[in-house]
Amino acid sequence: MQIVNTIEETKTILSNIRQKNMSIGFVPTMGALHEGHLSLIRDARKDNDFIICSIYVNPTQFDNNEDLEKYPRDLNNDIDKLEKENCDLLFNPSNGEMYPQPDTTEFDLGYLDEILEGKYRPGHFNGVAIVVKKLFSIIEPDRAYFGIKDYQQLLIIQKLIEKFEIPVEIIPCPTEREDDGLAMSSRNARLSPKERKIAPIIYTTLKFAKINAGFIPINELKKIVAKRINKNKLLKLEYFEIVDAETLLPLKTWTESNKMIACIAVFLGKVRLIDNIILFY
Numbered sequence: 001m002q003i004v005n006t007i008e009e010t011k012t013i014l015s016n017i018r019q020k021n022m023s024i025g026f027v028p029t030m031g032a033l034h035e036g037h038l039s040l041i042r043d044a045r046k047d048n049d050f051i052i053c054s055i056y057v058n059p060t061q062f063d064n065n066e067d068l069e070k071y072p073r074d075l076n077n078d079i080d081k082l083e084k085e086n087c088d089l090l091f092n093p094s095n096g097e098m099y100p101q102p103d104t105t106e107f108d109l110g111y112l113d114e115i116l117e118g119k120y121r122p123g124h125f126n127g128v129a130i131v132v133k134k135l136f137s138i139i140e141p142d143r144a145y146f147g148i149k150d151y152q153q154l155l156i157i158q159k160l161i162e163k164f165e166i167p168v169e170i171i172p173c174p175t176e177r178e179d180d181g182l183a184m185s186s187r188n189a190r191l192s193p194k195e196r197k198i199a200p201i202i203y204t205t206l207k208f209a210k211i212n213a214g215f216i217p218i219n220e221l222k223k224i225v226a227k228r229i230n231k232n233k234l235l236k237l238e239y240f241e242i243v244d245a246e247t248l249l250p251l252k253t254w255t256e257s258n259k260m261i262a263c264i265a266v267f268l269g270k271v272r273l274i275d276n277i278i279l280f281y
């Protein structure tokens with residue numbers, strides 16, 4: 001695997017690949033790679049001739065300095081994992097390379113970046129849009145792979161490419177979980193052993209919501225979910241919403257839509273975790 005830190009080098013390598021008529025699959029990440037990330041690399045490997053992964057902890061998408069500082073970083077381990085997956089190229093730029101000047105672009109993402117995550121992490125999706133658009137313009141991939149775990153991010157990326165007519169196919173990839181159901185996340189590394197032990201409650205609660213979808217009125221189900229989460233002292237529910245899977249708008253009744261997803265954000269101690277479950281699709 002080649003490892004490059006500059007935009008120029010990346011562009012040169014990829015233009016050679018394109019000249020050979022090889023397809024390029026791109027997996028953007030912030031590193032501290034786990035099986036979830038590696039499943040995206042494997043999906044990319046199936047569809048493309050050449051795989052590029054980026055590792056870049058993008059400061060513009062962090063609304064909280066402590067979260068940025070404490071974000072897990074483990075480059076040597078990441079490189080080993082990518083080599084085992086036969087990734088062809090790792091793009092690992094510095095902040096100076098990605099942001100030679102501060103980028104103050106403000107994207108109009110409609111209401112999409114104001115609800116759910118957007119409500120609690122103002123500016124987060126604008127930062128994601130800034131960096132993903134930059135990465136797409138550097139890499140010009142044929143296909144890019146994103147996890148359904150970050151469902152709202154996936155819809156926002158889809159909106160971004162439609163808006164700017166970026167010729168890339170977005171491939172949604174399923175959520176990889178630990179054996180006890182906890183969605184894999186780089187942030188899980190920050191959980192204490194005690195916190196880690198109770199973390200599966202998040203997914204158990206989502207499964208409970210799925211089993212009861214259509215039976216218990218939505219408002220009541222939301223109250224029960226909040227109770228189930230908050231009864232544990234280490235957990236604090238930030239939101240639990242049942243939304244239309246295409247518009248992300250919150251639903252009040254089970255008959256309003258036939259494609260629904262339940263999204264949750266929970267603080268476990270100081271670590272904020274998100275997850276979701278498809279109810280009907």
Ligand code: AMP
Pocket residue numbers: 028029030031035036037039040145146147148149150173174175176177183184185186
């Ligand atoms: P991150 O490094 O957290 O920015 O994630 C990079 C990509 O990996 C994003 O498209 C995420 O949605 C995806 N991802 C993160 N966790 C998982 C998971 N548990 N299963 C599948 N994909 C994931």
